[in-house]
Amino acid sequence: xxxxxxxxxxxxxMGWALVTASEAAEPLKVGFMTVRSGxxxxxxxxxxxxxxxxxxxxxxxxxGRKIQIITADTAGQPAVTKTKAQELIERDGAQVLIGxxxxxxxxxxxxYIRQTKTPIISPSxxxxxxxxxxxxxxxxxxxxxxxxxHHPLGEYAAKELHYKRIAIxxxxxxxxxxxxxxxxxxxxxNGGKVIQKLWSPLNAAExxxxxSQIDPNADAVFAAxxxxxxxxxxxxYKNYGMQKPILGAMTTVDEGILKRMGDEALGVISAxxxxxxxxxxxxxxxVEAVRKSYGADPGYYTVGAYMACQFLNNALEQVKGDxxxxxxxxxxxxxxxxxxxxxxxxxxxxxxxxxxDIAIRKVERKDGKLQNTVIKTYPxxxxxWTYKPxxxxxxxxxxxxxxxxx
Amino acid sequence: MISTSRPQIVLGLxxxxxxxxxxxxxxxxxxxxxxTQIVIAAILAMSLNVxxxxxxxxxxxxxxxxxxxxxLTVYLTAHAGFGPLAGALAAIAATTILAMLFGYLALxxxxxxxxxxxxxxxxxxxxxxxRWASLTGGDNxxxxxxxxxxxxxxxxxxxxxxxxxxxxxAAAMWLISRFxxxxxxxxxxGARDQPRRMRALGYNVxxxxxxxxxxxxxWGAIAGMLYAYYNQFVSPQTLHLTTSAETLLMVIAGGTGTxxxxxxxxxxxxxxxxxxxxxxxxWLMLLGIIFVxxxxxxxxxxxxxxxxxxxxxxxxxxxxxxxxxxVTEERPT
Numbered sequence: 001x002x003x004x005x006x007x008x009x010x011x012x013x014m015g016w017a018l019v020t021a022s023e024a025a026e027p028l029k030v031g032f033m034t035v036r037s038g039x040x041x042x043x044x045x046x047x048x049x050x051x052x053x054x055x056x057x058x059x060x061x062x063x064g065r066k067i068q069i070i071t072a073d074t075a076g077q078p079a080v081t082k083t084k085a086q087e088l089i090e091r092d093g094a095q096v097l098i099g100x101x102x103x104x105x106x107x108x109x110x111x112y113i114r115q116t117k118t119p120i121i122s123p124s125x126x127x128x129x130x131x132x133x134x135x136x137x138x139x140x141x142x143x144x145x146x147x148x149x150h151h152p153l154g155e156y157a158a159k160e161l162h163y164k165r166i167a168i169x170x171x172x173x174x175x176x177x178x179x180x181x182x183x184x185x186x187x188x189x190n191g192g193k194v195i196q197k198l199w200s201p202l203n204a205a206e207x208x209x210x211x212s213q214i215d216p217n218a219d220a221v222f223a224a225x226x227x228x229x230x231x232x233x234x235x236x237y238k239n240y241g242m243q244k245p246i247l248g249a250m251t252t253v254d255e256g257i258l259k260r261m262g263d264e265a266l267g268v269i270s271a272x273x274x275x276x277x278x279x280x281x282x283x284x285x286x287v288e289a290v291r292k293s294y295g296a297d298p299g300y301y302t303v304g305a306y307m308a309c310q311f312l313n314n315a316l317e318q319v320k321g322d323x324x325x326x327x328x329x330x331x332x333x334x335x336x337x338x339x340x341x342x343x344x345x346x347x348x349x350x351x352x353x354x355x356x357d358i359a360i361r362k363v364e365r366k367d368g369k370l371q372n373t374v375i376k377t378y379p380x381x382x383x384x385w386t387y388k389p390x391x392x393x394x395x396x397x398x399x400x401x402x403x404x405x406x
Numbered sequence: 407m408i409s410t411s412r413p414q415i416v417l418g419l420x421x422x423x424x425x426x427x428x429x430x431x432x433x434x435x436x437x438x439x440x441x442t443q444i445v446i447a448a449i450l451a452m453s454l455n456v457x458x459x460x461x462x463x464x465x466x467x468x469x470x471x472x473x474x475x476x477x478l479t480v481y482l483t484a485h486a487g488f489g490p491l492a493g494a495l496a497a498i499a500a501t502t503i504l505a506m507l508f509g510y511l512a513l514x515x516x517x518x519x520x521x522x523x524x525x526x527x528x529x530x531x532x533x534x535x536x537r538w539a540s541l542t543g544g545d546n547x548x549x550x551x552x553x554x555x556x557x558x559x560x561x562x563x564x565x566x567x568x569x570x571x572x573x574x575x576a577a578a579m580w581l582i583s584r585f586x587x588x589x590x591x592x593x594x595x596g597a598r599d600q601p602r603r604m605r606a607l608g609y610n611v612x613x614x615x616x617x618x619x620x621x622x623x624x625w626g627a628i629a630g631m632l633y634a635y636y637n638q639f640v641s642p643q644t645l646h647l648t649t650s651a652e653t654l655l656m657v658i659a660g661g662t663g664t665x666x667x668x669x670x671x672x673x674x675x676x677x678x679x680x681x682x683x684x685x686x687x688x689w690l691m692l693l694g695i696i697f698v699x700x701x702x703x704x705x706x707x708x709x710x711x712x713x714x715x716x717x718x719x720x721x722x723x724x725x726x727x728x729x730x731x732x733v734t735e736e737r738p739t
Contacts, residue, residue: 036687073683078547078641079633083443083680091436104546108639111549115562127546172537173545399539 027066028323030312031088033081033099036073039227040101043301044073046256047101047123049294050305054313057289062313063321074100078108085109089116095323096121098308101301103127103174106139113138119330123308124301128178129397131353131383140333140352142308143300144273144383146175147182147398149250150224151385152358152378153271154186157247160376161269163187163219165195166247169210169233170224172199172400179224179249181398186385188404194222199400204229207236214244224249231257238264245269253363256299258370265370268363273343273356273381274303275372282340297371303342311336345380353383418666425572429565438564444669444676445571446632449578451656451668453625458654459663460586461618462598464521466650467528470508471623473645474531475501475630477542480551480640490554497634498627505623509616516601525647532645547641551634561635571632575669578625583665585621594618659700661707670708 032051035044051069060067070092072084081100088094097113097120100106106125113120113136122130122141131141157163166187170176176199184194196215200207211233214221221244225233230252237246250272253265276287276297286306290298298306311333316323318332336354338346344357358381361372384392396402424431429438454468478497482488488496512523535542542548553561561567585591596604597611604611634640643649652675660671678696683689704711 037683037690073687073689075679075683077643078639079637079643080679080683082637082639083439084684086436086439087680087684090439091434104641104643107546107549108637108641111638129546174539177539177544400544401540 027068028062028096028316028321029068029070029092029094031085031092031094031097031099032069032071033074033084033088033097033101033105034071035076035101038076040076042256043124043227044101046299046301047099047305049290050123050298050302050307051098051309053286053289053293053302054306054309058313063316063319065316065321070094072099074105076102076105078104081105081108082112085112089118094118096312098123098305098312100125103130106130110134110136110139117326119326119333121308121311121333123304126178127174128383131351132393133397135351138330140311140336140348141354142311143304143354144250144356144358145353146178147185148353148356148381148383148385149271149273149358150179150183151186152381153247153269153360154183154188154192155190156269156271156360156376157183157220157222158187158190158192161220161245163192165193165215165218166220166222167196167198167214167218168194168222168224169198169200169207169214170222170249171202171226171229173202173226174399175226176224177400177402178398180222181402182385183222183224184402185404200229202226202229204232207233208240211237211240211242214242218244220245220247222247222249223252225252227251228257228260230254231260234261234264234268250274251300253361253372254299255297255372256301258299258363258372259296261370265363266365269375270361270363270372271358272300272361272372273354273358274300275359275361275374277361277366277371277373278342278344278359279374280340280342280344282344283342286342297369298342307341307343307346310338310341314338349382349389351383351389355380355382357381421666421669422576429568435564438568440676440680442564442568442571442636443680444673445568445575446629446636447653447656447672447676448669449571449575449632450626450629450653451660451672452578452582452665453622453629454653455657455662455664455668456582456585456618456622456625458657459661459667460591460598461594461615463516463615463619464654465512465524466521466647466654467508467512467524467526468622468626468653469645469647469649470524470528470531471501471505471626472630472633472649472653473535473640473642474504475627476634476637476640476644477535477548479631479634480548480638481541484550484552485548490552491556494554494631494635497631498624501627501630502620502624505620505626506616508623509619513612513615513619525650528645528647528650532642532647535642535645542642545642547639549639551638551640553635553638567636571636574628574632578628579665582625586665590614590617655697659697659708661709661711664707664709667707667709674708 034047035041072088074081074084097118101124103125119138126146128145168180170180198210200210223233223246246268248268248270253268253270255276314336315332319329323329334348334352336348346354348354358378359374360376362375363370364373428441450472457463457465475497478500479494482496483490483493508527512520559566561570593609593614597614601611656671656675657668661667678689678693686692
């Protein structure tokens, strides 16, 4: 089996060598880690679409160099992710990595990235500590951290929506914990009170038991879900006849799943660094392209991978396509500055984390389709919100048991 | 029973020579790392085979020992200040003690009950790893383990680590085959085939099975320690039911109750999962097809199946030197 694989790859490489021999500059090899099998495959496919769109927009060339994308399926398993990273770097000679999808995958290859000193751009993994308490000098992120969009949402809920008491229902894993804690921190700082936190397992079959536990004294419910869980939760919430308004995390009503929802999603207010309804020329062009190619609105994963690829382009232009000096390339990658993008203007902080405009969004129906209409924008929000980075980093990372310092 | 017939010894020697020369035969460190993963998976599968193949105890919780030993190794060496040797020894010892406890609980039942108890115990451990985030890092996992430098050899080098793992595989093969041939191993097989008769003959069947269970847990722990140093990272996935099931598949596909079967099975699964998946997106489907094929044409597993087919071919040629043994003969129930 291995011999066949070797044979196959050698033939492939020889073929490739023949094709490229005639060209002046060697192609730049970009390893792309996505998920094609298992529970995360839907997000993985959207990532592939986003990346492909960006490569097509650049006609396969960046800063005068051809871009060769080598895709690997991590199956959403940490140990496989490590093997795939080795495959991309050691066997296929990838010089830059884009991926992987899940935070635990990114953490699984953290040490390996440091050893091989391979620049990596994360298109979706949102774990706070990747750019906070365990910053990796070879890592930049093209999306927000878990709490980055939900610090503003907490303030918005208290100050503008005038909610006093909120019940949180969230997925019981690190992403859910971090979102909930970030929201709670700013909500309580502005005079609100989180009166209840319910953690539902990631693979919960139904949410009835959690919905019926929601405290009747709550003014609203903050529902923080990932993957397809938002669909199930909102549907059952309506079926139980619940009237309390819902606040959502970015992924609760992400465009990737919003198309599968109905009236139950109407009126949900959420926060995110992106909405397909952001009314800027750059975003309109992007959304148009996605609709044309894939017949759906871009969401979290699509835009994340698209932007990761734009980061690569921006950094390559800074170094004029010369990636041989890895330190210089990494400096350029940390120095990414994109004035116009679907996100709006994007710059990175010194930890490799973008400073993003955060949109407060409300689900509305327009032309028969649900969309996240932007109702307010918090410009240039840092991963540390308004806190001083040094002080922010001194406190432990947001977790399930996190409580605000009194 | 393990037959140490001549062809098998020759086959073993060839396999060992190929393994030793492996790093020179391949062009990239990537393949050396794949081979290391096969070695680690093979140790785990061999340890499970002690239960499944020789003890007739089908366990769906064998990832417990891999996971617990891996978590302990990473935690002790990277977060609790243990040295690499002390950490590894403590992890293996603690995991073996856990196997004693699990064996005590699981062996209250046999057959399907045993399977369900091992499954439940494994799920409890998975739940702890997933939920006790302050200790295990939750679903983000636990990282930061550094590979040791035994006798000044830098195990960060893939080839060095491959040989390091190979030493343990060799030890596992030797000790497990010794165990199977020993009185205890023979009585374990007796307890598998005729538990009531064994009891009537005065054997303590429970004790025999429990000791074998602990022995299997010990080798699972060795695999876990290697896994931790290889990946330098551990996450709840390691303890998940799918890991246990995958290990069981390795044993069944390769051939239960044989020495080389689990190694072949481990190689099959690791290569499909890591190498073939680069070329075929639907590799899970291919895995399924391969297993169905194995079950249809070689229900006893790849290693005994190949031996049987070779025997048939030889018979047709008219030189019945080694008569093919139908496997059912080995397993009167």
